[in-house]
Amino acid sequence: MKVIMLQDGRRVRVIERDLKPPERIAGEGLMPGGYLKLIELGLEDCVDEIDAQRILGYVLYKDGKDATIAFPLEKFQPHVAGRNFHNGRFVQRLRDKAASLHNVSLEQGTVTSLLEENGTVKGVHYKNKSGEMLTAYAPLTIVCDGGFSNLRRSLCYPKVDIPSYFVGLILNNCKLPHANFGALIVADPSPMVLYPISSTEMRCLVDVPSQNVPSVSNGEMAHYLKTLVAPKIPPEFHTAFVSAIENNIKIMPNKVMAAAPNPTPGALLMGDAFNMRHPITGGGMTVAVSDVVLVRDLLRPLHNLHDASAVCKYLESFYTLRKPMASTINTLANVLHKVFSATSDPAMKDMQEACFGYLRLGGIYANGLSGLISGLYPRPLSLAFHFLAIATYGVGRLLLPFPSPKRIRSGAKLLWVASSILVPLIKSEGVRQMFFPLTVPAYYRTPPL
Secondary structure, X not given: OHHHHHHOOOOEEEEEOOOOOOOOXXXXXXXXXXXXXXXXXXXXXXXXXXXXXXXXXXXXXXXXXXXXXXXXXXXXXXXXXXXXXXXHHHHHHHHHHHHOOOOEEEEEEEEEEEEEEOOEEEEEEEEEOOOOEEEEEOOOEEEOOOOOOOOHHHOEOOXXXXXXXXXXXXXXXXXXXXXXEEEEEEOOOOOEEEEEOOOOEEEEEEEEEHHHOOOOOOOHHHHHHHHHHHHXXXXXXXXXXXXXXXXXXXXXXXXXXXXXEOOOOOEEEOHHHOOEOOHHHOOHHHHHHHHHHHHHHHHOOOOOOOOHHHHHHHHOHHHHHOHHHHHHHHHHHHHHHHHHOOOOOHHHHHHHHHHHHHHHOOHHHHHHHHHHHOOOOOOHHHHHXXXXXXXXXXXXXXXXXXXXXXXXXXXXXXXXXXXXXXXXHHHHHOHHHHHOHHHOHHHHOOOOO
């Protein structure tokens, strides 16, 4: 965001908690739709020279079978694809880009609170690297302090859920069976995601339910990974997985938080501080970059940001304009995590089989879902259609070769499970904003004079 505002000729002051390259097990990829947004911002070179890896899709593994989810890239130029990388390297490239532009002040410091006067944010209070308490003033404060934000309380109505944790490992010098394709392994007790983050390293993320997270410090996690997870790893990288357990194990909570803004004059909340989805599909960075494009376009015609109330009212359109991309990726990620998590519920297992079988059909079925996952065709109505098609396919499987009372009951339970997964997620995104954005008055906001 700071780079884009600088490119538009604005003076920007950036206060970051730590200017060292972050070491994270999240934010390690852009879907093709996110890469296209990066091109719109003129920042595509930020994935150059960091050993970023091209990703053309994912392969889903379940019970010895596989289903390929290839991104629909046929209509795009050859360089368009997903990109996976070390998060810290990508962030440093963005920082270097910002530092190379004029009118930027980049400072290490910890923002402790927002400076508010009569309901309007005027800036921030922060502690600099020397421990000095200082105040910074600005007509617009963009808050993006991450999933552990301590500033969002007055800017949104946060309702954070933690359905699971990711256990992160780096596997060295091994290759996935399909070049340029990541892997999603559906297994009990833990589904896992694998993807390359450099030419020699592969990230493995093991999903562990929040109710039962083994301790790393006393060796329980290593035991869990070796005895329960390792046997489910494909043989091609089983040895590398076991070796990685002996190295640094990292854990992060998978937070889910629907966007529930509290529009506040003088401030705009963005990123994980504002909206989070389960990271199983790796769509978070794509949503973030897409949001930056929207805010860039909304701010571009504004020559004066000092009328905080007028700017705030105008920027309310952002919350509706972001819905096609954000709600599609959010809902799909949360649905897929619920469906592919280990379960003892027969109806949920039927739903797993239905989703896996639907993807194996290929053609328009797999392409439709991959278009949604990739961020290339973010259409909420298409998402609802495909989920309904999966449920219908699942019921059909259960009723064949001929219906019986038991099969009909199983089909009804599958439909109930499908609706109980999808409907709450759609409600949290906002039915009207998601499916009927043109009926939302904020959609038509024009720049203040």
